[in-house]
Amino acid sequence: QVQLVESGGGSVQAGGSLRLSCAASGYTYSSYWKGWFRQAPGKEREGIAAINSDGGTSYADSVKGRFTISRDNAKNTLYLQMNSLKPEDTAMYHCASYASAESTYCSGGYCYADLDAWGQGTLVTVSS
Numbered sequence: 001q002v003q004l005v006e007s008g009g010g011s012v013q014a015g016g017s018l019r020l021s022c023a024a025s026g027y028t029y030s031s032y033w034k035g036w037f038r039q040a041p042g043k044e045r046e047g048i049a050a051i052n053s054d055g056g057t058s059y060a061d062s063v064k065g066r067f068t069i070s071r072d073n074a075k076n077t078l079y080l081q082m083n084s085l086k087p088e089d090t091a092m093y094h095c096a097s098y099a100s101a102e103s104t105y106c107s108g109g110y111c112y113a114d115l116d117a118w119g120q121g122t123l124v125t126v127s128s
Helices: none
Strands: 002-007 010-013 018-026 033-039 046-052 057-059 067-072 077-082 091-098 115-118 122-127
Touching: 002 091, 002 115, 018 033, 018 091, 018 122, 033 067, 033 077, 046 067, 057 067, 077 091
Parallel strands: 010 122
Antiparallel strands: 002 018, 018 077, 033 046, 033 091, 046 057, 067 077, 091 115, 091 122
């Protein structure tokens, strides 16, 4: 069973940057699509970025141009570089992998497939 562990969250002022990491352990495999979600207090979970094994990416409009998703398959690690952070980016950030294939449809940072692994999350707080 794959375990995902996020790190890199913290408190930052608006305009600052953070880099989140997501390390996979256990039975590791290379899911075609992996992604980042976030959930702010009182709001629904939101898929914000996804990346496939070929490097193709998809972003939510709310983070496009500010966040960059990347993956290192050799290290079984997923990353999210977050720049120009805003107070509305404050949330718990989770990484996940999708039970996916090349035919899986992804748009707006979200893939239309079941999740087969989910991390416990890392908290990002952005102050104004």
